[in-house]
């Protein structure tokens with residue numbers, strides 16, 4: 001199954017697996033910086049710590065994409081739970 005290529009819907013080109021960040025790195029970095037800044041003031045820690053945690057989660061979250069070698073269109077690879085199909 002793993003060696004079977006996926007063909008592009010648009011141009012029938014071969015698609016390649018690409019693993020990249022799920023969220024924008026700049027947004028995640030901004031949240032962490034904003035959280036750190038808020039935590040400098042003790043009242044801000046209530047807001048700052050969740051912001052840092054969200055930012056770290058966004059930094060670490062990855063997604064699998066299939067990208068066409070020819071036309072660069074991409075589809076996301078999603079793992080479906082078999083139990084949720086057909087309900």
Ligand SMILES: [Zn+2]
Pocket residue numbers: 008009010011012013068069070071072073
């Ligand atoms: Zn294509």
